[in-house]
Amino acid sequence: MSLKHVHDDRSAELLERAFRELLIEKGLVSDAAVDERVEFMYARTPALGARVVARAWFDSGFKARLLADGSAAVRELGIDVGALKLVVVENAPQLHNLIVCTLCSCYPRMLLGLPPDWYKSVEYRSRAVREPRAVLAEFGVSLPAGVTVRVHDSTADMRYLVLPMRPHGTAALSEDECAALVTRDAMIGTAVVVAPKV
Amino acid sequence: MTARFQLGEPVRVVDTGASGHVRTPRYIRGKRGVVERICGEFRKPEELAYGRYDGERESLYRVRFAQREVWPDYSGPADDTLDIEIYERWLERSEEGR
Numbered sequence: 001m002s003l004k005h006v007h008d009d010r011s012a013e014l015l016e017r018a019f020r021e022l023l024i025e026k027g028l029v030s031d032a033a034v035d036e037r038v039e040f041m042y043a044r045t046p047a048l049g050a051r052v053v054a055r056a057w058f059d060s061g062f063k064a065r066l067l068a069d070g071s072a073a074v075r076e077l078g079i080d081v082g083a084l085k086l087v088v089v090e091n092a093p094q095l096h097n098l099i100v101c102t103l104c105s106c107y108p109r110m111l112l113g114l115p116p117d118w119y120k121s122v123e124y125r126s127r128a129v130r131e132p133r134a135v136l137a138e139f140g141v142s143l144p145a146g147v148t149v150r151v152h153d154s155t156a157d158m159r160y161l162v163l164p165m166r167p168h169g170t171a172a173l174s175e176d177e178c179a180a181l182v183t184r185d186a187m188i189g190t191a192v193v194v195a196p197k198v
Numbered sequence: 199m200t201a202r203f204q205l206g207e208p209v210r211v212v213d214t215g216a217s218g219h220v221r222t223p224r225y226i227r228g229k230r231g232v233v234e235r236i237c238g239e240f241r242k243p244e245e246l247a248y249g250r251y252d253g254e255r256e257s258l259y260r261v262r263f264a265q266r267e268v269w270p271d272y273s274g275p276a277d278d279t280l281d282i283e284i285y286e287r288w289l290e291r292s293e294e295g296r
Contacts (some may be wrong), residue, residue, distance in 0.1 A: 085237070087260075102223050129225070133274050148277040151265075156221045156258055156283035157240045 041109060046184035048079055049111040049161055053187065054179035056088075057166045063090075070161065074111065081110040089152060090163040091192075096147050097162045098136065098189035100128035101154040108159040112184055119188065129153055139190040162189040169195035201257040202286055207233045209261060210292040211284060219247035222288045226280075230292045231263035234281055242285070257286040 023029045052074055056063035066073035070086030086108060089097040101107065102125045107115040118124050127135050132151050136143065143149070152160050164186040170178055185191035203209055213227035221243045239255035246253075265278040272278070 087235075102225070103221060129280060130269060131273075132278070148279070149265075149274060150278070151280045153223070153226075153280060153282040155223060156237075156243065156285065158237055158258075158260070158283055 041114065044109060044111070044113040046112045046182075046187065047179070048113075049108070049184070049187045050179040050182035051077065052079070052088075052111065052161070053163055053182045054175045056163055057178055058175045063163070066163070079111070084108065084110045085158050086111070086161060087152075087158045088161050088163050089150070091165045091189075093165070094147055096136070096141075096143055096149050096189065098128060098132050098149065098151050099154060099160045099162060100125060100151060102126065102129055103155050106154040106159060108161050110159075111161060112187060116184070136190065139185065141190065141192060162187050164191075164193045167193050167195040169198070201236045201259075203233050203236075203257075203259060203289060203291075205233055205236065208292040209233060209259075209284075209289045211261070211288055212290050214288070216244075219244045222284055223282075225268065226263070226282055226284070227288075229263055229268055231261040231267065233259050234262040235260040237283065240285075259284055259286065259289065261289070 020029075020034060024031055024034070052066065055077060056066050062073060062076070065076070066088050067090060070088040071081055071084050073088075074081050074084075074086060089099075091097055100119075105115055105120040105125075107119060109115070124135070129151055132149050133143070136149070154160050164182065166178065167181070170181070173181075181193050181196065183191055183193070186193045208230065209232070210230045211222065211227050216222075237258040237260060240258050241251070241253050241255055260281050261284050263280045263282070264276065265272040265274060265280055266276055268280055
């Protein structure tokens, strides 16, 4: 099974629906509250995380605050992250970070939206900790010799965001143009950010 | 309550054999690492999971392990590491981190 092609599980969808309808029937939540929450989460996209990354590339003071206290720094940008406890880990020429949640699928949804299906797959969750370099290679990330791989297993109360390296060849780009280069996978660690082709 | 372990301190994950909604994966139990960060105090997940929202709080740490400590047959470089969050009651002092 390829990591990038995980099929939908219809039984999970049915279970969710049955559970949701039961909660509504019992009066524990309202239909409107569920809709509101769903809309709120669908409004969250990796563009939020990309904005944070680009700001860190352009403002070293912000970057320092982001690495020291991720949630507080993100709130500076006016992004509501609720109770999120964000840890930002920085890639460097000699260090590549990779995020996984082996126990379930903990993910910084407030900044990246819903996780991709492969992130929730048993295969990614087990292999990312066991053989991260093989997983990275399958995602097309080839690391130069001498680069250390640091895996972060998001098992409890923290959520993680990778601060990727700004690619060469982007010195002339604006902050917004740089943000547009930052992909979801680059913020999980299964990709690196590449400069636009000239 | 203050954190019992300090930054940089060598620790070992105890294997209590506990199951249920615990957040310490089996693969890390018994392994030795070093405290990378003290994350603050949080309520116990195995109580929260069953609706007890007013239980006592406990210190949470990020512990860094050498991949070769976690997986003795790890084929990558010796510098590769794994960071993972562990609650205080799962940790004990260790003579050496790796």
